[in-house]
Amino acid sequence: MSRTSTDAARLAEEYVRLGGKRKAKLDDNIVSTRLWDDEPQEAADFWRSEIETLSESKRREVETNLPNINPG
Template sequence: MNNSAQDLANEYLRLGGRRLLVMDDNILSTKSWEGDPPEAETFWKQEIEGLAPRRRNEVMSFLPSINVT
């Protein structure tokens, strides 16, 4: 699968993914207060979680952010 980072993030969100981007001192991570629907969780584990850190960060940068300023 050679999707762009934005395509991967969009597909995750389309499947109902609820993770939000958290940026702290330029360190990217995700936070979710509710679990993902099964389809989104599976997609995250199969398509995003195993990516190289730089690529995973690129995908996460397209998620909605809780760091609204």
């Protein structure tokens, strides 16, 4: 695992640890996130300050480390 993917995994893990509820949706190499439930303010703040501010490619790496909503 590269340093970048390790950093992305760590950010995703911390977000989830804080109670983050976003889930990754992966379709044909397109990555998006879904948030259906309210999440703790601490998790929302972490997402805004630590993940939303990343470049699109780095943010996508973090998103692929979130729990996945796809079956299987």
